[in-house]
Amino acid sequence: MKTQDFSFDLPERLIAQTPPPERGRSRLMVLDRASRSLSHRMAADLPEILESGSLLVFNDSRVRKARLYGVSKSSGAQVEFLLLQKLDVHTWRSAVQRSRRRRPGSRYVFPGGLEGEICGADGEFRLLRFDTPVDDPWLDMYGHIPLPPYIKREDTVEDAARYQTVYAAAPGSAAAPTAGLHFTRELLTHLEDRGIETAFLTLHVGLGTFWPVRTEDIEDHKMHEETYTITEEAALRVEKARAEGRKVVAVGTTSARSLESAWKDGRLTRGEGATSVFIYPGYTFKAIDALFTNFHTPRSTLLMLVAAFAEAKTGASAGREFILESYACAVREGYRFFSYGDAMLIV
Numbered sequence: 001m002k003t004q005d006f007s008f009d010l011p012e013r014l015i016a017q018t019p020p021p022e023r024g025r026s027r028l029m030v031l032d033r034a035s036r037s038l039s040h041r042m043a044a045d046l047p048e049i050l051e052s053g054s055l056l057v058f059n060d061s062r063v064r065k066a067r068l069y070g071v072s073k074s075s076g077a078q079v080e081f082l083l084l085q086k087l088d089v090h091t092w093r094s095a096v097q098r099s100r101r102r103r104p105g106s107r108y109v110f111p112g113g114l115e116g117e118i119c120g121a122d123g124e125f126r127l128l129r130f131d132t133p134v135d136d137p138w139l140d141m142y143g144h145i146p147l148p149p150y151i152k153r154e155d156t157v158e159d160a161a162r163y164q165t166v167y168a169a170a171p172g173s174a175a176a177p178t179a180g181l182h183f184t185r186e187l188l189t190h191l192e193d194r195g196i197e198t199a200f201l202t203l204h205v206g207l208g209t210f211w212p213v214r215t216e217d218i219e220d221h222k223m224h225e226e227t228y229t230i231t232e233e234a235a236l237r238v239e240k241a242r243a244e245g246r247k248v249v250a251v252g253t254t255s256a257r258s259l260e261s262a263w264k265d266g267r268l269t270r271g272e273g274a275t276s277v278f279i280y281p282g283y284t285f286k287a288i289d290a291l292f293t294n295f296h297t298p299r300s301t302l303l304m305l306v307a308a309f310a311e312a313k314t315g316a317s318a319g320r321e322f323i324l325e326s327y328a329c330a331v332r333e334g335y336r337f338f339s340y341g342d343a344m345l346i347v
Contacts, residue, residue, distance in 0.1 A: 061172055
């Protein structure tokens with residue numbers, strides 16, 4: 001299967017640059033795989049759309065203010081860093097502008113007078129060692145929200161709240177699990193009142209979520225690895241729902257990939273795991289029955305995942321066609337795309 005098979009035309013004006021004025025006031029396109037039909041609703045309608053007894057599985061990872069600006073001590077130039085993984089109290093694996101120029105020994109001054117030095121390389125990434133420990137409270141004070149590259153502006157105070165789910169708990173993501181941005185406290189309560197259950201897992205979203213597929217054949221693409229954690233409580237809820245024939249609804253592709261990776265022989269593996277699963281048409285889903293997600297970028301692994309899920313009931317190659325038809329409809333209807341955009345529910 002070719003990467004170009006997952007292309008579509010998207011006017012730049014439909015790429016959402018800001019969140020909707022009020023959280024939860026997003027449009028929702030509902031796709032029915034069995035009838036290959038779609039309808040236009042609102043995200044707030046979800047309690048009326050889902051069957052009572054359904055189980056929604058959310059990713060509760062919290063976005064770090066992981067974007068930092070440092071000033072080179074040798075040139076005085078400002079350099080942008082994105083802290084991806086804490087290796088020890090002083091050292092972070094980081095993405096950095098013009099990484100080939102950032103050689104070991106280069107020193108930078110960060111906000112608050114903190115200094116750091118590049119102490120090594122990890123492929124295209126750099127190891128940044130700070131003179132004193134950098135933790136999440138420090139990042140909350142001096143860091144910036146790492147908005148995705150298709151949002152063409154600097155982050156604002158509003159983004160600190162809106163590029164974060166209302167149930168975010170575990171810090172560690174370099175990007176938001178954006179399907180969850182549509183949920184308000186009121187919507188969660190309404191879902192509970194309708195007999196719809198919830199469970200939470202944690203997958204820290206990395207930069208790989210924005211990497212395009214650069215290979216001609218999608219089978220040649222190497223998927224990035226992300227870590228996830230599934231608690232005993234969450235696992236029991238998912239297993240019970242499946243055993244009782246109730247729908248398991250993954251909220252976002254990160255939840256879907258975690259559940260599919262952890263599902264072994266009719267149960268979920270507890271604790272911490274790592275997933276590099278690449279889901280594209282032809283994949284057989286084991287753990288989920290429905291998917292709530294955003295609209296994704298052309299030629300992306302996320303678009304391929306939703307096409308694979310649509311294929312599960314529409315038939316070979318029809319899933320990709322159904323998704324691309326629905327995306328074309330979304331463009332005609334003026335839906336907002338990507339992180340701050342509208343939502344899709346595939347049942």
